[in-house]
Each structure stands twice: as structure tokens, then as C-alpha cells.
Amino acid sequence: MLRNRDLIKRLKIPALGILVLAVVLSIVFGLTRPTVVFDPPGLIVVLNLLLVGLPAVLVTFLFSRAFLATGVWPVLWLGAAALSFGLASVIGAGFLLFGQVNAAVFTHNTLLFISGILNIAAAFHVLNNNDSLASAVARKGSLSQVYVSLLIVTGGIIAFGIIEILPPFFVQGAGGTPLRQVIVAFSAVSFLVSGLVMFRGYFRSRSDMYYWYALALLLAAGGALDIFLQTGTGTALNWLGRLEQCFSGIFLLIAALVAFQNTRTTRVSAEAALAALFSPRQEANLELLFDNIDDAIVSTDVKFHITGWNRGAEVIYGWKAAEVIGKDIFALLHTSYLDNSPVAFMQQKIISAGSLTSEVIHQRRDGKNVYILSRTNTLKEPLKNTVLGLVFVFHDVTESRHSRLALQISEAKANALIRFAPTAICEVDYKQRSFISINDAMCDMLGYSKDELREMSFFELQDEQSHELLVDRLHRQAAGKVNEDTAEYSVKKKDGSVIYAALKFMVNHPAGRPDTALIVAHDITERRKTEQALQIERDRLISVLDAMQDGVSIMDQDYNVVYINPSLRAIYGGVENRKCYNYFNGFSVSCSWCNNARVLSGAVLRRETTIAQTGRTYEITDAPLKNSDGTISKLALFHDITERKKIDELKDDFIGMVSHELKTPLTVVLGALNAATSNNIPPQEVKELLDDAAWGAETMSDVVDNLLEFSRWQANRLMLSTQPLDVASVINRVIRQFGRKQSSREMVADISSDLPVVNADLVRIERVLENLIGNAIKYSPEGAQVRITARTGPECLVIGVHDRGIGIAAVDQSKLFQRFQRLETTMEASLQGVGLGLVVCRRLVEAHGGRIWVESEPGKGSSFYFTLPLPGE
Numbered sequence: 001m002l003r004n005r006d007l008i009k010r011l012k013i014p015a016l017g018i019l020v021l022a023v024v025l026s027i028v029f030g031l032t033r034p035t036v037v038f039d040p041p042g043l044i045v046v047l048n049l050l051l052v053g054l055p056a057v058l059v060t061f062l063f064s065r066a067f068l069a070t071g072v073w074p075v076l077w078l079g080a081a082a083l084s085f086g087l088a089s090v091i092g093a094g095f096l097l098f099g100q101v102n103a104a105v106f107t108h109n110t111l112l113f114i115s116g117i118l119n120i121a122a123a124f125h126v127l128n129n130n131d132s133l134a135s136a137v138a139r140k141g142s143l144s145q146v147y148v149s150l151l152i153v154t155g156g157i158i159a160f161g162i163i164e165i166l167p168p169f170f171v172q173g174a175g176g177t178p179l180r181q182v183i184v185a186f187s188a189v190s191f192l193v194s195g196l197v198m199f200r201g202y203f204r205s206r207s208d209m210y211y212w213y214a215l216a217l218l219l220a221a222g223g224a225l226d227i228f229l230q231t232g233t234g235t236a237l238n239w240l241g242r243l244e245q246c247f248s249g250i251f252l253l254i255a256a257l258v259a260f261q262n263t264r265t266t267r268v269s270a271e272a273a274l275a276a277l278f279s280p281r282q283e284a285n286l287e288l289l290f291d292n293i294d295d296a297i298v299s300t301d302v303k304f305h306i307t308g309w310n311r312g313a314e315v316i317y318g319w320k321a322a323e324v325i326g327k328d329i330f331a332l333l334h335t336s337y338l339d340n341s342p343v344a345f346m347q348q349k350i351i352s353a354g355s356l357t358s359e360v361i362h363q364r365r366d367g368k369n370v371y372i373l374s375r376t377n378t379l380k381e382p383l384k385n386t387v388l389g390l391v392f393v394f395h396d397v398t399e400s401r402h403s404r405l406a407l408q409i410s411e412a413k414a415n416a417l418i419r420f421a422p423t424a425i426c427e428v429d430y431k432q433r434s435f436i437s438i439n440d441a442m443c444d445m446l447g448y449s450k451d452e453l454r455e456m457s458f459f460e461l462q463d464e465q466s467h468e469l470l471v472d473r474l475h476r477q478a479a480g481k482v483n484e485d486t487a488e489y490s491v492k493k494k495d496g497s498v499i500y501a502a503l504k505f506m507v508n509h510p511a512g513r514p515d516t517a518l519i520v521a522h523d524i525t526e527r528r529k530t531e532q533a534l535q536i537e538r539d540r541l542i543s544v545l546d547a548m549q550d551g552v553s554i555m556d557q558d559y560n561v562v563y564i565n566p567s568l569r570a571i572y573g574g575v576e577n578r579k580c581y582n583y584f585n586g587f588s589v590s591c592s593w594c595n596n597a598r599v600l601s602g603a604v605l606r607r608e609t610t611i612a613q614t615g616r617t618y619e620i621t622d623a624p625l626k627n628s629d630g631t632i633s634k635l636a637l638f639h640d641i642t643e644r645k646k647i648d649e650l651k652d653d654f655i656g657m658v659s660h661e662l663k664t665p666l667t668v669v670l671g672a673l674n675a676a677t678s679n680n681i682p683p684q685e686v687k688e689l690l691d692d693a694a695w696g697a698e699t700m701s702d703v704v705d706n707l708l709e710f711s712r713w714q715a716n717r718l719m720l721s722t723q724p725l726d727v728a729s730v731i732n733r734v735i736r737q738f739g740r741k742q743s744s745r746e747m748v749a750d751i752s753s754d755l756p757v758v759n760a761d762l763v764r765i766e767r768v769l770e771n772l773i774g775n776a777i778k779y780s781p782e783g784a785q786v787r788i789t790a791r792t793g794p795e796c797l798v799i800g801v802h803d804r805g806i807g808i809a810a811v812d813q814s815k816l817f818q819r820f821q822r823l824e825t826t827m828e829a830s831l832q833g834v835g836l837g838l839v840v841c842r843r844l845v846e847a848h849g850g851r852i853w854v855e856s857e858p859g860k861g862s863s864f865y866f867t868l869p870l871p872g873e
């Protein structure tokens with residue numbers, strides 16, 4: 001092939017010589033007009049068939065294919081022009097063979113004329129560089145229109161020739177008519193013009209095809225000129241014209257073959273390359289395409305020897321085109337297939353399959369390996385199955401392969417992580433809501449197997465509330481909003497039990513729309529249970545604290561009051577985010593006595609404080625309170641100790657008083673006994689001393705009796721031993737006893753004669769009377785009368801003890817019957833008492849079902865009354 005190409009190159013100058021020779025001979029013959037006639041029709045037919053007809057048909061075929069492939073307009077017109085040119089020679093020669101000279105000249109000249117017009121059309125398109133026809137259907141349509149029209153016209157011309165309806169073209173013997181001359185001259189001019197346009201193409205592109213085509217057209221022009229000059233057949237000029245047409249046919253074929261030849265070394269199809277010659281834009285596009293493509297595009301012949309090598313190939317492999325042309329592509333690139341297929345086998349496969357895609361490793365010029373996605377197509381001869389060569393497109397996937405491998409590794413890692421993670425993870429189809437993948441932990445959590453879950457929807461596992469929650473969250477997530485809170489969902493296990501899970505999900509949007517969602521679930525059932533239990537505990541504690549009489553407050557480490565119970569709120573009001581020093585004391589800084597530091601480090605401290613708001617005294621216990629989050633708060637417990645303190649004081653006083661009360665008679669007793677037992681005391685004095693001792697002992701006995709009664713009552717052990725009692729005799733007996741003890745007061749008994757008998761405890765009634773009469777004596781001046789009355793009242797006996805003593809102010813009267821109450825105003829050193837007598841009276845009277853009261857006027861005297869219910873009422 002290389003040889004052929006060189007040959008054609010070498011023939012370029014001789015071919016021009018033929019043209020020059022033809023022109024010279026035309027001039028010579030035109031001027032000398034030699035009259036020799038050599039006219040063997042057989043030879044003419046053979047020459048025309050072989051050297052014009054056949055090449056013309058081949059050219060037509062190639063150019064038609066090129067037009068169909070590319071839509072480049074000149075190719076269409078050139079193909080039709082070639083056909084018309086060939087038909088002119090063949091049909092004209094045919095008529096000549098049958099001696100129809102007139103018809104021969106008519107058909108030949110007319111078809112030559114048509115060929116000229118078509119060449120002009122082609123030249124016009126070459127000059128104007130019209131856009132190619134893009135649509136394949138339109139190309140087919142245009143092609144068939146042109147060829148069918150041409151064939152119809154040719155058919156008509158042949159028909160006219162046969163039936164000898166010939167325009168006044170040529171008359172045998174007489175020669176050409178003016179019409180014939182015009183037609184032939186026009187043909188000559190049109191061939192000349194189109195030939196020159198082709199030459200222009202040659203000078204622009206240096207393409208051999210243009211060169212040969214231009215020569216062919218110029219020779220055709222020469223042929224027409226000669227026929228124009230010499231009308232007769234068989235003359236020297238006529239023969240010159242014929243030979244010129246023969247050469248024209250041959251050159252046309254050469255032009256087409258050259259174009260085709262070129263395509264075998266370039267990277268495009270023959271059709272495209274041929275068309276590209278006539279369309280600079282097409283050519284530029286192809287050049288641009290092939291040289292700007294990043295992929296390597298390599299063409300080879302059938303033996304895999306490189307015939308074309310684009311810039312992409314130079315970049316990928318590092319070899320320049322000139323260095324690799326003619327080399328075996330497989331050897332050059334050290335090709336090995338990724339699937340380990342043997343190279344020879346693959347070569348076979350490429351040729352037989354027509355096209356093949358495979359992954360290969362190539363070696364670059366610098367020895368480094370590159371990973372290549374290789375696509376190979378065979379280049380076949382048009383309409384035949386012969387493989388002319390191959391085109392390899394190599395796409396460098398080294399980078400993407402590395403990143404793909406890295407991706408695969410990280411994917412594998414992620415999958416393993418998900419699979420073996422102790423956390424439940426699954427992937428859910430966003431639309432179908434079915435499971436795509438589930439990890440082991442998820443199966444364990446739900447109690448279902450993977451296969452069972454794959455049959456189910458993720459949403460089946462939830463109750464309505466959780467379902468709605470999840471759908472809402474998924475929609476929010478899919479809309480790009482952030483779900484900040486970690487919502488909790490109830491999930492039903494296979495065994496029907498319900499667990500609680502915190503779900504986190506990530507929605508994937510591969511094509512802008514939500515596609516899959518990755519869901520990570522944490523089983524928080526235990527935590528929830530603990531929290532619930534804790535909450536119940538807390539609620540219980542709060543309700544206890546709320547119900548407490550004692551005040552309770554809790555402060556955090558930063559002095560914030562985080563809780564106060566209603567008792568404290570009643571004193572200090574609502575707390576609303578206040579610091580303890582401000583809330584309790586109205587300070588703006590912490591209290592100088594603040595014990596937080598010690599309490600928070602573990603000490604339990606107690607202190608007493610009187611709160612101004614209530615005026616009451618509290619014992620405040622401050623204790624550390626450990627919170628679940630590890631922090632420590634201070635718990636303060638306010639216990640109201642006002643009463644206790646008062647009682648304590650009273651008790652102290654009481655002990656003092658009792659001691660004093662016992663000490664006085666005891667001193668008398670001891671003094672009297674000491675004196676009585678000393679020597680030389682007259683018997684009369686001894687008796688008086690013993691009487692004093694007896695008085696002291698009785699006084700002590702009275703005090704002790706009252707104490708005993710009171711303590712019995714306090715201990716709920718006050719038991720009456722009732723019996724029918726004649727109150728009058730009891731009163732008289734007590735008066736007698738008092739009369740014996742002292743005589744400074746006048747005792748008068750004023751008792752109704754018809755007193756009924758009552759059920760009462762004799763000893764206790766005596767004690768009541770003794771207490772009341774004792775007080776009457778104590779709090780009235782010497783010589784004053786003490787009167788004891790007893791009357792029958794409504795449903796009861798009313799017994800009164802009246803004195804004319806100091807009396808009791810109205811305000812004090814109500815206090816009299818409370819324990820340890822002694823009226824300050826009446827206290828005199830001589831009038832000792834423990835404030836217990838009246839209380840004991842009250843308890844004893846009330847134990848009998850009666851009541852006790854006082855009527856008194858200060859300075860005038862007092863009347864103490866008590867009732868005893870009548871029996872059976």
C-alpha cells in the first residue's frame with residue numbers, strides 16, 4: 001500500500017504532462033485539422049467502457065457512500081457528475097456500435113453537458129462551503145432524488161436516441177449544428193471551471209485527491225473542447241478528445257482511490273475523510289475531535305501495526321506519533337488483560353467480534369503501568385466484510401481505578417463495621433419503606449431474623465403514634481431540616497413486647513430526591529424504665545416534701561434555689577430563679593455566714609434562726625444532696641422549734657418551781673424534826689414542832705399528789721374509781737381537815753339539804769376541793785371568809801368555792817386552767833405554787849364528765865365552780 005501511494009505521488013507530474021500534451025495536441029490538431037479518419041466502433045466502446053464507464057461508476061459509488069455518511073454536499077454532486085460522465089461515454093459508444101452516429105453524438109454531448117452542470121454544482125458548494133446535511137434520512141432522500149432524476153433523464157435521452165427524435169444537434173455528414181456547439185462549449189467551460197476550483201482546493205489543502213480530481217476535470221474540459229473543435233468521429237481531434245476523456249475517467253478513479261487510501265492511515269472512515277476534503281468545517285471538526293480528546297485513539301491495520309496515533313495517545317503513553325507508526329500496538333504497550341485473557345486470543349476476538357470492550361494494563365514509555373478501558377472497533381470496507389483496520393480507543397482509568405479501589409475498601413470497612421456493630425443499624429427504602437439491609441444487632445433487638453424483616457416494612461414495627469412521629473421526622477430530614485431532639489419511638493418486638501428506641505436517621509438523596517434512609521436505633525427501654533422509676537420516686541419524694549410541715553429548700557452549687565416546698569413558699573413567697581441569699585435574706589451577695597462550702601463537701605450542719613416574717617424559731621439542718629449527674633446540692637430543712645423551746649423553758653421553770661415548792665415544806669419538816677429531837681424541849685413545844693413537820697409533809701404530799709395526777713393524765717393512765725358519793729359529807733370532811741390545819745380563815749359550808757348522791761371518785765373529788773380551798777385560803781387575806789357551796793343544777797351538782805381574796809383579772813381567767821400557768825401579778829414570795837393545781841382540777845372534773853370555771857373580780861374575790869353530772873342522766 002505504501003508502494004502504491006508512492007507510485008501515485010510519482011505519477012503526479014506525468015499526469016500533468018498528459019494534460020499539457022493534450023492541450024498542445026488540441027491546439028496543433030485544431031489548427032492543422034488533419035483529415036485522417038480511424039473509426040473502429042468496437043475499440044471506442046471498449047475504451048469507453050473500461051477507462052471511463054467503470055471508473056465513473058466506482059467513483060459514483062464511493063462518493064454516494066461518503067454523502068450518506070456525512071451529508072457533505074459537493075460529494076453528492078461530484079458522484080452524480082461522475083455517473084453522468086461515465087454514462088455519456090458508455091451510452092454514446094453504444095449507439096456508435098450500432099452505427100447510430102447522430103444518436104451517439106446527441107446522447108454523449110447531452111450527458112456530458114449534464115455532467116458539466118453537476119460539476120459546477122459541486123464547485124459551487126466547495127466554494128460556498130455549505131453546511132452538511134445532518135439528518136441521515138434527509139441524506140438518503142437527497143441522494144435518491146438526484147440519482148433517480150439523473151437516471152430518468154438518462155433514460156429519456158436514450159429513448160430519444162433510439163427513436164431518433166433528436167434535436168438539431170448533429171447531422172451525419174454535415175457536422176455540428178449551432179445548438180450542439182453551444183452545448184459542447186458549455187460542457188467544456190463547466191469542466192474547466194470546476195477543474196480550476198478543484199485545483200484551488202489542492203493548493204489550499206495539498207490533498208492529492210484534489211490534484212487528481214482537478215486533472216480529471218481539466219482533461220474532461222479538454223475532451224469537450226476537442227469535440228467542440230472537430231465534430232466528426234474518428235478524426236485525430238476526435239480521438240484526442242476521446243483519449244482525454246479516458247484519462248479523465250482514470251484520474252477520477254485515482255482521485256477517489258487516493259482519498260480512500262488516505263483514510264486507511266487516518267483515524268476516520270473513508271467516507272468521512274473523503275467528505276472532509278470537501279468540507280473544511282467537517283475536517284476541522286474531525287481534527288479537533290481527535291486531537292482534543294483526552295482518550296488515546298489509535299488506528300492500526302489488520303496486523304495491529306499502528307497507522308494513527310492522536311495527541312491523547314501521546315499524552316497517556318509518552319510516545320510521539322512519528323515514533324510509533326508501523327509498530328505492533330500490543331507489543332509497544334506491553335498489553336495484558338485484567339482478566340488474564342491471552343493476548344492472541346483477544347486479538348482474534350477483536351477481529352471476529354467487530355467491537356470489543358475490555359480492561360487492560362498498558363506500559364507507558366517511562367515503564368509505568370496504566371489501567372485502561374479499551375474499546376476496539378474494526379474498520380470495514382464499505383459494503384464488504386473485509387476488515388481494513390482497527391480503531392482503538394483507550395480510556396485511562398488508573399486514577400478512577402485507584403479511587404474505586406479505595407472506595408471499595410472503605411465500603412467494605414463500613415459494611416463490616418455496620419454488620420458487627422453492637423448498635424442496631426438498618427437501611428430502609430424511603431419510598432417502599434422496606435428494609436434493604438439489616439445488621440445483626442438490629443435482628444437481636446427486634447427478635448426477627450433478617451429474612452423475616454426483609455418481608456416487612458420498617459413501619460409495621462411501630463404503633464400509630466411512633467409511626468406518625470417517624471414519618472414526620474423523615475419528611476423533615478428529607479426536606480433538609482435538622483431534627484435536633486432525639487425523639488423516642490416505641491417498637492414492637494416479635495414476641496409482642498414493646499421496647500423503646502432512640503432513632504437517628506440519615507436520608508440519602510442520590511438524584512436530588514430521598515432514596516434510602518440509614519437508621520441507627522438505640523434500645524433505651526432499660527434507661528426509660530429506670531427513668532420512669534426515678535420519676536416516680538422523685539414525684540413521691542416531692543409529694544412528701546410538699547406535704548411536710550417543715551420547710552424544705554434545695555440549692556444548687558451556684559446558690560440557685562431549685563426547689564422550695566409549700567411550707568417555705570408560704571413564708572417567703574415564690575422563688576422564680578432567685579439565688580438563696582436573695583430569696584431568704586434579700587441580699588445581693590452570699591451571706592457572710594454561708595455554710596455552702598462545708599455542706600457541699602459533705603458536712604451536715606444545724607443552726608437555729610428566728611425568722612422575722614413569722615417571728616418563730618426554726619432549727620435549720622443543712623445537708624449535702626447528691627444528684628444523679630454527680631453534682632451536689634444543698635438541702636435545707638426548716639423545723640419549727642418555737643413550741644419546743646417554749647416547753648423547754650416551761651419545763652425549766654417548772655422544775656425550779658417544783659424544787660422550790662418541795663424545798664420549803666421540807667425545810668420546815670427538817671427544822672421541826674431537828675428541834676423536836678433536840679434535848680430539853682418541853683413536851684408542849686415538841687407537839688407543836690411535830691404539827692409543823694406534819695404540815696410540811698402534807699404540803700409536800702399535796703404537791704406530789706398533783707404531780708402524780710398530772711403525769712397520769714399525761715400518760716393517759718387516769719383511771720377513776722367511782723362510787724356513789726355524798727358530796728356534802730365530803731365537803732364537810734375537807735373543811736374539817738383545813739380547819740385542823742389552820743384557823744386563820746373562816747370556813748363556811750353552804751350546802752343544800754337535798755343534794756343527790758353522785759357517782760364520783762372520792763379521792764379525786766377531795767383533791768379538787770383541797771386544791772380550790774387551798775387556793776382560796778392562799779389568795780385571800782387572813783380572817784377572810786371562805787365559803788363552799790353545793791347546789792343541784794340542771795342535770796348536775798354545782799359546787800363552788802368562794803373567797804374574798806385578791807381576785808383575778810378577766811384577761812387572766814382564761815389562762816388559769818392551762819398547765820404551769822401562774823399569774824405573775826399575784827406572785828408573792830409567800831404564795832408558792834407550781835401552777836398545777838387548777839390544771840389537775842380541770843382534768844379530774846372533766847374526767848368525771850363535769851366542767852370547771854371561775855367567776856372573779858380583782859380585789860373582791862373569786863368563785864371557782866365545778867359540776868358533777870347526776871347519775872343516770
Ligand code: ADP
Nearest residue numbers: 775776779822823826833834835836837838862
Ligand atoms: P398554784 O400552785 O400557783 O396555786 P394553781 O393552779 O392552783 O397553782 O393556781 C394557778 C394560779 O391561779 C395561781 O398562781 C394564782 O395566781 C391564781 N389563783 C388560783 N386561785 C386563786 C384564787 N382563789 N384567787 C386568786 N388567784 C387565784
